[in-house]
Amino acid sequence: MIYKELYAQRARQLERSAIAALKDQAAGETDMLSLGEGVPAPELFPCKELSAVAKEVFLQEGQEVLQYGDSKGWPALRTKLVQIVSKYGINASPEGIQITSGSMQSLDIAARLFLDVGDTVLVEDPTFIDAKNCLAMTGATVKGIPCDSEGMDLGALEAALVADSSVKAIYVIPDYQNPTGLCWSETRRQAFMDLVSQYEVIILEDNPYGEITYTNTYHRALASYDQQGQVLFMGSLSKTLSPGIRIGWLCGKPQLITDLSLVKECCDIHSSLPDHAIAAGFMNIYSYENHVAAMNAIYKARRDALVASLRSALPDFTFTIPSGGFFLWLQLPDKIDEYAFFQAALTAKVLVIPGTPFFVNKPSKGFVRLNFTGLEPAKLQLAVTRLAKAYESMIK
Incomplete structure (x- = not known):
């Protein structure tokens, strides 16, 4: 065969x-x-700290974390993630957080929820290689928008939005982009949101690198400028704590997160609760900052x-x-x-x-x-x- x-x-x-x-x-x-x-x-x-935390998690909470649980993820970790996204000016609640098995799963379930065959998704050009595959897997068409030194070219973006009514989503990495390392200026972030707010499109804001700063500066997320609930923010602990733990998250309006949780249930019911509890325990016992x-x-x-x-x-x-x-x-x-x-x-x-x-x-x-x-x-x-x-x- x-x-x-x-x-x-x-x-x-x-x-x-x-x-x-x-x-x-x-x-x-x-x-x-x-x-x-x-x-x-x-x-x-x-490693030493995580080992100590893991021992305590299994001793104190083992029966709970080894059981099926909330599809949105371990509540204590969702509370901690609210604190992390606040660094970017995002005012969130635990109900507005969906924990995933890394940023790629975040993008995957978001793409499943929003994109159909025949839709178009715009991305920075160049962009993260695996994101191209993930978005194309939905049957949507992926089109690139060039960038300059401040971020996505808004003239080219507006032309694409005007010319193509099939555009349903825009995927961007405003903070220290993969592959270019580009960080959008604050002016460009505001102007981008002013532009896209005029269109019925979802913004998929990927931020796996925002905490990896060499100026001790956290930039306002696009989500912090959002007045209409257009932006779905995606974060990760892969670059700061461990990629092996496989913890990412989606942050958005609680109703949207509930719908995304339904999509996630079709994938894996929920992510690894022991990993969630270990990450939350690390942040409780040690200084994540x-x-x-x-x-x-x-x-x-x-x-x-x-x-x-x-x-x-x-x-x-x-x-x-x-x-x-x-x-x-x-x-x-x-x-x-x-x-x-x-x-x-x-x-x-x-x-x-x-x-x-x-x-x-x-x-x-x-x-x-x-x-x-x-x-x-x-x-x-x-x-x-x-x-x-x-x-x-x-x-x-």
Whole structure:
């Protein structure tokens, strides 16, 4: 039997993540330094603290957390998440929080609730690769809107909204975007909301990186400007506490959250309550704020090490220094192909990710995405030294 002949039409359009395919080329290589994977530093996970909390959770609340529970998630954690979203100017209640198994599930159930075959969803161009797949899985058409240094191009956005009545949703990452590291200006956020408020569209605001700030600044979420209940805010503990715990959340009007909860029940009834209770317990016993601040100080030092190394060893390359998040968007010199650079970097034992797969419309050539959170400063410096040798081999 050829199983693909039985696949749903939308499933036939799925493509393996370009990042996964590129990583395969580095698999099995020894002494490979990765600037490609968007991962937190595992040595910063609070393993000892989480272990102590987990023991207490199972001793004190084991029978409850190991049972079926509220599809919206562990109440104590929802209360804690209300405090986190308040950093972005969002006035929420526990009834307006739906806990999910990470940001991708948040986007998945939101897309299932809102998008039909024939609908259009607008995204920043470039954008997060896995979000493109998730949105397209609904049968909707994904179209890209270019960005400038302040955020989404509002002229292009307005033209798309006027020209296409099928637009039902707009997906954006305003804080330290993946892949570019772009952070929208406050002026652009307000202007964006002023524009979209004139249309019947849902705004899917993804914010996995907002707490990873190198200026100690939290930016107002689009949701904080929302006067009509248009914005569905999505957050995550993957970048601050642990991606393995798989905790994300949706924040919106309580009635909308109730409807999203019904969609989630079709997926998994509810997410892992032990994980919820462990995360909430960590925030009760230890200082989550101090943990995030200490982590950000280390990541900032790593960012600075990468920036200094790039300026010294690769002066022909250009970039904007990210003020938060995990990524630096590196522009290559003219006539240097990003895939040829990727291959040369692999030969030099460094993994980078070409920028082309992140684009929705016709891709802009000559970019690579670099992650700096996963390596210590000395290894970041060594990685750039190797990249410089790769570049030299291309221009000889």
